[in-house]
Amino acid sequence: IIPCLDIKDGRTVKGTNFLGLRDAGDPIELAMRYCTEGADELVFLDITATTEKRKTLSKLVRDIATHINIPFTVGGGIYAVEDVSVLLENGADKISVNTAAVKDPSLINRLAKQFGSQCVVVAIDAKLIEGRWTVVTHGGRTPTPLLVNQWAKEITERGAGEILLTSMEHDGTKSGFALDITREISSLVPVPVIASGGAGSMADFKTVFSEARADAALAASIFHFREIPIPALKRYLQEQNIPVRL
Secondary structure, eight states, rough: OOEEEEEEEEEEEEEEHHHEEEEEEEEEHHHHHHHHHHSSSSEEEETTTTTTTTOOOOHHHHHHHHTOOOEEEEEESSSSSHHOOOHHHHHOOOEEHHHHHHOOTTHHHHHHHHHGGGGGGEEEEEEEEETTEEEETTTEEEEEEEHHHHHHHHHHHHTTTTTEEETTTTTTSSOOOOOHHHHHHHHHOOOEEEEOOOOOOHHHHHHHHHHHTSEEEEEEEHHHTTTHHHHHHHHHHHTTTTTOOO
């Protein structure tokens, strides 16, 4: 179970389909709360770093990392090996690339070679375009010619150690995860798949694990605004015979 901190201007924000952002609190306070509540990992995405063409907020990464003791993935504005070095030095355990990997797929090879596949998460933002799950970049603004299943295969061959799969159709809607594409990618690749986008109920988590075979599930607003407490969610999943760390 992975809470996600979407960061803009140093604050945690949350929108729907990546738009209509509202403030969700102080990222350091939220990170500490999630650590206490039993989150398995934490993801930090500097959501405007790519569109604003700047680096991720390394000081904020360091401030969060010093307060938590769970695996910490950081993404946003990563274009080079040097960018990753800075984030790892500031306390990130893993990094997430998205737009930069689509622009230059060999970046994945370089990062995996330098830091190991276990450090490299590739985020795929997936959108249904003319009935086909298509890769989009720049926070969901820019469609690409890539199909999600083809891209997922390529990035794992290049050394990605995990895939963070977000359905743009479902993001922030609380209507449930995109089960079809999550199931397809989970079956297709040999690395863990984190499902993201659409969590609205405890049952949604159960379904994405049992029916779509996701390895982890990521959510934001339902955790930020205490709609679903992580300890209660984990107890529910255990009762549904889904293996979780309590």
